[in-house]
Amino acid sequence: MIRINNVKLQLGFTEADVRSVIKKTLKTDKEFEYIFFKLSLDDRRRNQVKYIASIDVDVPNPEKILKRLHNNNVMLTNATQYRFPEPGNVKMTYRPVVIGTGPGGLFAALYLARAGYRPVVFERGMDVDRRMEHIERFWKGEEGLDPNCNVQFGEGGAGTFSDGKLNTVIKDGSGRRTEAMRTFVEYGADPSIMYINKPHVGTDVLSGIVRNMREDIKRLGGEVHFDSLFTDYEQITQDEVCVHIKNISDGSEKEYRTNALVLALGHSSRDTVEMLYKKGVPMEPKPFAMGLRIEHKRADIDVMKYGDDPAYAKLLPAADYKMTHQASNGRAVYSFCMCPGGYVVNASSEHGETCVNGMSYSGRDGENSNSAIVVNVTPEDYGSDHPLAGMKFQRRWEKAAYEAGQGAVPVQLFGDYRRDIPTEKLGGVKPQIKGKYRLTSLKCCLPEYIKDAIIEGVVSFDKRMPGYSSDDAVLSGIEARTSSPVRMIRGDELRCEGTCIYPCGEGAGYAGGITSAAVDGMKVAEAIASRFSNEAITDGTQENING
Template sequence: MRYLLSNLPLPIGREASSLTGVLADALGLPESNFSRARLERRSLDARHKGSIRFLISVSFDSSMEVPEGSVPLGLQLTLAPPALPFLVNPLSRKGKVVIVGSGPAGTFCALRCLDYGLQPIILERGPSMSDRVQGINALWKDAQLKPNANAQFGEGGAGTFSDGKLTTRIGHPATRYVIDTFVRFGAHPRISYLAKPHVGTDVIRKCSVLIRKDAEKRGAIYRWNAKLVDLEVTQGKVTGAILENGEIISCDALVLAPGHSARDTFEMLHHRGVAMKQKPFAMGVRIEHPQDLIDKAQYGPNRGHPSLPPADYKLVCNLGLNRATYSFCMCPGGEVTQCTSEEGACVVNGMSNEARDSGFANSGLVAKVNTSDFGSEHLLGGMYFQRFWEHKAFQSAQETYGAPAMSVKDFMSGKPSGKLPSSSFQPFTIPADITQCLPPFVEDQIRQSLPTFDKKIHGYTSSQAILIALESRTSSPIQLLRDAQGQSLSHPQLYPCGEGAGFAGGITSAAVDGIRVAEWIAQSFGAEPFLPFEKQVNPKELVNEY
């Protein structure tokens, strides 16, 4: 019989111990009673700085029934759930599928289509990885922007040049499909059990290329620098993708997974009358500290213990009805980067490599932006709101692709000194009064929250802390509306998908949404519903997934 023992405390330093030995100690039974022990989950419990520990879940086989009386208080013993099968039978009817976007949503939609024997065409407006890296280096090292080869566009999508975190709260069975795929193509196996799995920008970049090459071997076709500019519509149904060069690629299903920064695509969809609605998001700055300061605040006397990773944090300060400031996409051991995709704009984000060894810790520090804040009832009002403030940030950076920055101390005092703490930002920071590039209500919320956050993390507002503007691409400013079969409410055979369409909030949830869309497409071609993946995703679980 196979069991699952959950909530088992493990002192730091013992994580390399034999799992059967840990089980024997916990249950007071001979180690010989346990076999095929597997670590299913490991989280870090740092609530008590003097007694930091891991909490683990272990599955194991036992030829003898484990007596209930042997399970200590606080632990939970259940029968281990069976492993989910992901295999499906190829379809007899093989319709033509075109997928717009090669980010997590588009990629995993393509992989699941391949499982059904479909051979999708993936259209990516940017270049393949090698050319994309050249474009990103031009921006980060030389402050020269290439609008279709940057941290938003190109092979792998925006998630490839963010933090590579796979943390999610959606609890969908397809999450295992996503994690297993990344491990199979080069991610460290530990992401399969870590409560906060992290691949790293350097590794996820390589994974993306290997996944694509395998997909090509299975029949997928990738088209680089292939920008969607219009939809072919026949008798009310979407029947093709029209590219910038005038080429029309016909299809039976068009998956739209362009990412949250494809603003010209959003404008085309609005012009076409594709059903959509405004969606709230968040906006603010990146805050950065020395990693050692965060480690000391979070780990106390255990700071520097070899079993402990660089410390992270998650902060929220509620400020009344529909107002809050919170940390977003916190990157321990990471760096802050320029992530604009439009000329004359400044957009920052955080990322980290697998080793998380930059010596800095950064996080988005963002405030809620409600649809009522857009100042417009236009369906793209949120997008234009983002763009306005991104242009303000560019002006504050002296019209360069550096970023305006200000010490936290100066921000709180309201007196810019022109002096900046050390920062990891690429390509360069420029001393500025960042209040000039923040909506006043966002500035006010951040200002109110900082003293609260300093009480939670000592030194959060110290002289070593820096604010870098503008963090504006936290999520899509629109949601494309779709029916119970995943198709656009206004344009049948168009399948809105992923974060850009407003149905995801990070790499994993975007990938899962891509899988769900592939399942809907397969069903439209005659497949039976794949019941393990039929779970619906609660939209509330996508908010601040990071």
């Protein structure tokens, strides 16, 4: 296989265009097949937007072709093939238990199920169909906040109500990232996510993907239980724990014995993390980032990025951006989880606290584009060296946001935020927010050093995207769930020392998005399979203990 890098393609290119470039580059008339390895949009120069591609070409005698070309952009390539390990030798008496159905939990369960381990999965929230209806009613004000089923909790995890971004910076020497993308495609994602530079699937598509994954886990002998809260556990031996699960619907409780407990909690299961800390699961604080969401008109962002060529509206997707700035106070400020043509959503999960997130549907055709503008915070900012101090820090400022919005999402125009005056009237940008919002001041919602860095950062971003710091840009807050503020410490075998507990994914501090969490779920499944045999595994279910 030959890979051709740095291939320039004009907007609206056709297959004939691609084949022509390949023939000219390889100087061959032989028959060939090709696939894109990577396709990215080069929008560094406004009104000169083009695609840059890497293309893998299957052609006879590739070594001979390469030898006569002397082109640094042409090389031989062999894709790394992902391989799941063979089962280990330790007897597994009780089936694996997976807590959580975000990408970490789903991928751990799926790959265990494919290998014959028949995992039992518990999710505190609802299945994705009921969950979406439930959250819509919350956003419309028809129901109050449900602390067990919301934007953070329920089938698919927090990523289900996001832009569905699948890009990641993790290296792929093992082939796991490519395998994860292939799995997303298998269950319903567009095949283009395999090669586009910034793949995304959107909330509407992602919900179908996780539903399909769940059904396959069940088809392979696994179980998936919703409305099932993990409340406690006892360590029986180094290789056995007894897990307590509470049925949220009727209050009954069951015990499940397992030889492998996967904790794929997500970054917002604070009550569960507190329980685990009290039980002795080793943890340490970790840095994260916190800030606000900013909204502009999608059409304005498109012009800022692409230029004003009217043809771009038909040829290009809604523009995205990624910007960073080093503030004068030493803080890093950057755009995060940018949602082209998307919505800001009330993503709260605890009573009396407000946080927001960004969400896009697959079409990315909403009126506004939004992004978080966040600032790094470190354990030194938490005011304590306690492992859970970062969670307390989050709660403090989410409570402040709740008070500022009087229970709704607090909103302020950037010009007013900059001048430190409450917003009383909107400008040209109308908030596209899922959930009620209130015009107010965001001054008390974040530490002063974050506020200062955000203002400085947005003004700086205007130099790269003129118009970005316009007075009528809409701010809302707060964005405090960028990643987990705590890490559960695990060893080389991916389990807590002296236990069969496997912390997994973003909530455990080992991932920072959908794809990296999915990959970590695969790694945990591999660790369990490498240790345990998949033969003669029993159920592990105990009688109701309160019911």
